[in-house]
Amino acid sequence: MSHGYFLYVKVMYSVGYAISITSITVATVTLCLFRRLHCTRNYIHIQLFLSFILRAALIFIRDAVLFSSDEHFHCDSYPASCKIATMFTNYCIMANYSWLLAEGHYLYSLVSVSLFSQKRHLWWYIVLGWGSPMAVITAWSSAKYIHENEGCWETRGHEGIWWILRAPVLLFIVVNLLFFLSIIKIVVAKLRTQDMNGNEFNQYKRLAKSTFLLVSLFGLHYILFAFLPHQVNDIWNFIELAFSSTQGFVVAVLYCFLNGEVQCEVLRRWRRWRQKQHLPGEARQHRSISIGAPTQVSFLTRGPPTRHSSLV
Numbered sequence: 650m651s652h653g654y655f656l657y658v659k660v661m662y663s664v665g666y667a668i669s670i671t672s673i674t675v676a677t678v679t680l681c682l683f684r685r686l687h688c689t690r691n692y693i694h695i696q697l698f699l700s701f702i703l704r705a706a707l708i709f710i711r712d713a714v715l716f717s718s719d720e721h722f723h724c725d726s727y728p729a730s731c732k733i734a735t736m737f738t739n740y741c742i743m744a745n746y747s748w749l750l751a752e753g754h755y756l757y758s759l760v761s762v763s764l765f766s767q768k769r770h771l772w773w774y775i776v777l778g779w780g781s782p783m784a785v786i787t788a789w790s791s792a793k794y795i796h797e798n799e800g801c802w803e804t805r806g807h808e809g810i811w812w813i814l815r816a817p818v819l820l821f822i823v824v825n826l827l828f829f830l831s832i833i834k835i836v837v838a839k840l841r842t843q844d845m846n847g848n849e850f851n852q853y854k855r856l857a858k859s860t861f862l863l864v865s866l867f868g869l870h871y872i873l874f875a876f877l878p879h880q881v882n883d884i885w886n887f888i889e890l891a892f893s894s895t896q897g898f899v900v901a902v903l904y905c906f907l908n909g910e911v912q913c914e915v916l917r918r919w920r921r922w923r924q925k926q927h928l929p930g931e932a933r934q935h936r937s938i939s940i941g942a943p944t945q946v947s948f949l950t951r952g953p954p955t956r957h958s959s960l961v
Contacts, residue, residue, distance in 0.1 A: 654883060658890060659712065665894025670705035673698050673897040676905035683914045689771050693755055694904045696778055697748040701897035704741035708894075710734050715801060731801045736790050739814060743782030745896070746821040746871075749864055751778050753828040760835050781817070789813040822868040829864070862903060867896065 677698040680691045711734035751774040758770065792810045793802050805811045870892055905911055 658887060659716075661887070662890040662894040663709070663712070665891060666705040666708050666897075669895055669897025669901075670702055672901040672906075673701045673705075676901040677702070679905055679911060679915070683911075683918065685914055686911060690755065692771055693748065693751055693774060696775065697745070697752065697900060697904070698897075700741050700744035700748055701900060704738060704745065705894075705897060707734050707738045707741060711738060711801075732793075735802045736786060739789065740782050740786040743785055743814070743817065744779060746818045746867065747782050748774075748778045749867065750821045750825050753825040753864065757828045757832055760832050785813065785817050818871055822864065822871065825864045826868070863900065 677695055680686050680695055680698075711731060714728060714731045714734060755770065755774070789810065790802075792813060797804070797807045797810055799806070870889075
């Protein structure tokens, strides 16, 4: 591969990760800022967002270390910091899929179990969502260091070592698909027995649609590229990097920007802010009328005093 190709690809995925980290950061701040959006479901969304933020940040850190000089760019030597950055990047990728599994299990628990402690489940999700990838990455890093301590640990020369990362992700995807098949079965059964009202069904439908789109999209992407030989051509490599770098943006759009609950809360806050901007001027106007024309005071006091507050 030519020097120009590497530069072109690097610029492409750097732009993609920049878009992802910006959009996912805005989505995280939005869910944290509005108190009405604080719930177990959105807490799980935030953990997924954080994994994408860390992943994009570590990509930039890895590139900064790897391409800090021409010597590193031409792959003549690789510092230990580059291997550490690659290790944590793979950890964040694993965390992406483990938190998608948490999304699927949470939705399954809502539909299948009538009463369960959401707060207690959240702590289990945090332990599994961040802990299980750490166990996998520890095993992979040890195998890399012992059997394939080459380059920046980004090569796939030893297929057995690479399957340490592949197998858990494929397991997460398969289990999530099984969750969704079970969810569809339960929802259809509840609708037939009229055990679910329209609002509850619409809520589950929207959440299931967003999560299923992500699982399907990420699952097909991973399965497609997981079984390709590591000597893929330039076009496939370009497509994989372009897709991977923009995944955070897709997550932010599906789980935040297109979320009706988030849109309503942002619109409500915007209307309240606009109302506060108009209230001081209207108050001064009312005050001047009452001073200049005493006969208008009775008219103002008899009118509905909560007209503006009703817009909140």
